[in-house]
Amino acid sequence: MIKQANSNPQEVKAINKAKCPDCDAELDVPADTEKGEILSCPGCGLELEVKQVKGGCVDLQELTIEGEDWGE
Amino acid sequence: MSIALLYERSENDENGIKLTAQQLGIDLTFLPFRKIALSISKDGFSAKTKGKDYTNIIKNIAVVLNRAQSKNRRLQASYIMEMLGKKTLNSSQIEFVCYSKLRTLLHLWKEGIPIPKTVYVPCDSTDTMKNGQEIHNEKDIAELFQQEIPLSEGIVIKADAGTHGKMIMLAKNHEELIANIHETKPSIINLVGVVAQELVKKWFYDLRIIVSKEKGKQPVCYHIAMARAGFKDFRTNTFLGNLVFGAKLPLSIQELAVKCAKSLGKGSEAWILALDAMVNVKENKTVDDAYLKAELDKAAQAFLPVQKVKQDETRLTDFPAWNSKLETAFQGYVNTKHYENIKKIIEESVEKNKSALVFHESNSCPEFWENTRLATGLNVAVPLLKCAQSLIDH
Numbered sequence: 001m002i003k004q005a006n007s008n009p010q011e012v013k014a015i016n017k018a019k020c021p022d023c024d025a026e027l028d029v030p031a032d033t034e035k036g037e038i039l040s041c042p043g044c045g046l047e048l049e050v051k052q053v054k055g056g057c058v059d060l061q062e063l064t065i066e067g068e069d070w071g072e
Numbered sequence: 073m074s075i076a077l078l079y080e081r082s083e084n085d086e087n088g089i090k091l092t093a094q095q096l097g098i099d100l101t102f103l104p105f106r107k108i109a110l111s112i113s114k115d116g117f118s119a120k121t122k123g124k125d126y127t128n129i130i131k132n133i134a135v136v137l138n139r140a141q142s143k144n145r146r147l148q149a150s151y152i153m154e155m156l157g158k159k160t161l162n163s164s165q166i167e168f169v170c171y172s173k174l175r176t177l178l179h180l181w182k183e184g185i186p187i188p189k190t191v192y193v194p195c196d197s198t199d200t201m202k203n204g205q206e207i208h209n210e211k212d213i214a215e216l217f218q219q220e221i222p223l224s225e226g227i228v229i230k231a232d233a234g235t236h237g238k239m240i241m242l243a244k245n246h247e248e249l250i251a252n253i254h255e256t257k258p259s260i261i262n263l264v265g266v267v268a269q270e271l272v273k274k275w276f277y278d279l280r281i282i283v284s285k286e287k288g289k290q291p292v293c294y295h296i297a298m299a300r301a302g303f304k305d306f307r308t309n310t311f312l313g314n315l316v317f318g319a320k321l322p323l324s325i326q327e328l329a330v331k332c333a334k335s336l337g338k339g340s341e342a343w344i345l346a347l348d349a350m351v352n353v354k355e356n357k358t359v360d361d362a363y364l365k366a367e368l369d370k371a372a373q374a375f376l377p378v379q380k381v382k383q384d385e386t387r388l389t390d391f392p393a394w395n396s397k398l399e400t401a402f403q404g405y406v407n408t409k410h411y412e413n414i415k416k417i418i419e420e421s422v423e424k425n426k427s428a429l430v431f432h433e434s435n436s437c438p439e440f441w442e443n444t445r446l447a448t449g450l451n452v453a454v455p456l457l458k459c460a461q462s463l464i465d466h
Contacts (some may be wrong), residue, residue, distance in 0.1 A: 021388065021389065022081065022082050023102060023104065025123060025124065040107065040122075041123075042121060042122040042123025042124070043104075043121060043123045043124045044102075044104035044106075044107075044121060044124075045104055045106045045107025045108060045121050045122070046081055046104070046106075046107075061385070061388055061389070062081060062082070062388055065081075066141075067141070067142050068259070068260050068261055069142050069143045069144050069233065069260045069261050070141040070142055070143070070235070071141075071143050071233070071234070071235025071236065071238075071261075071435075072235055072346065072435035072436070072437050072438050072439055
């Protein structure tokens with residue numbers, strides 16, 4: 001299941017900050033997020049994998065996926 | 073009014089378009105097309121993701137570069153944007169034609185463009201009765217194909233909307249043909265019916281040819297094609313590990329490619345297409361296969377550093393730096409004598425067999441950054457952006 005990156009920081013007490021590598025939207029990431037979890041960017045909807053959580057900073061990387069009808 | 077890049081996710085091509093736009097000083101707006109709610113009502117339209125309202129952004133867009141990766145989503149995107157009053161590259165009409173190999177071939181055939189003999193049977197390989205029992209149509213479909221194409225020469229079954237060689241199967245005997253037809257169940261890439269084609273004896277390469285048209289100008293065919301080459305399979309898709317080369321095109325082929333693209337772009341003011349063509353070389357080869365295979369093996373070794381860079385995930389975190397590494401690695405491959413030898417063989421073969429060229433597919437949203445750009449020297453993002461600007465300027 002995709003964990004939702006929070007666009008309303010008041011809903012959670014502890015959050016980390018991260019930036020969507022694609023659209024640069026700022027994400028509020030729940031503090032209990034762990035490496036390997038998948039988040040969804042509220043700005044562009046892209047699914048992002050948590051690569052690292054360190055000292056309040058979260059590194060996110062775009063997931064590589066491919067749909068059956070993806071093509072030129 | 074601006075140009076928007078509509079996309080599902082930014083892959084190398086989309087990042088390449090962004091980078092090129094920056095270099096050309098073109099301001100691009102980005103429009104995600106996946107988790108976004110597009111709403112229409114008596115009050116107008118809106119477009120919102122969970123965290124951002126894109127409605128006004130869309131209102132200020134004049135042209136949409138449609139780079140949705142899913143063919144189905146891309147078709148929807150072009151249609152939606154056109155209904156919102158935007159110009160699209162490519163138009164929904166072009167997307168509709170290029171979505172289907174059969175529709176593309178019908179347009180080419182109607183204009184007298186050479187194509188491989190193609191047979192379409194509208195029936196699916198299996199039908200399900202109301203009681204759940206399956207009826208198998210494979211034998212009937214096989215017979216219909218064999219009436220038109222000699223099986224001894226090979227019959228190629230193709231998914232109508234497949235890409236990267238997906239669901240393209242060669243049969244040389246009856247059992248293989250039945251099995252291949254059975255595989256073509258209706259799916260998101262093969263909606264109805266079965267498409268078969270004669271096997272084109274293309275030796276070891278095919279061609280990807282770029283043709284574009286700016287509004288108010290004549291279409292232009294780029295004079296160098298990308299040749300995809302290898303003996304790995306009867307298919308030459310790069311996804312199957314085949315190599316790429318640049319190949320100069322004879323003028324007659326450039327003219328034919330323009331005619332081909334015009335037939336597909338008819339009715340649209342600006343467009344860009346990547347045409348796939350094969351040369352029916354048959355036995356009219358210029359060198360022997362043993363020498364060629366040895367050269368391809370050596371070129372494949374020289375291509376390994378390029379493949380290594382392609383797999384490097386820094387492309388996701390630092391695209392410009394990754395791109396520099398890719399260009400350096402590719403140049404190393406191009407500088408080898410094996411690359412030069414094979415390129416020369418392809419160009420001689422194309423020249424010698426130029427009247428045996430057949431067009432078989434057109435791509436409305438071509439991948440270009442990793443292969444076409446480097447093999448041909450044409451950064452497709454440039455004509456793409458120029459086409460978009462022409463729709464604003466005129």
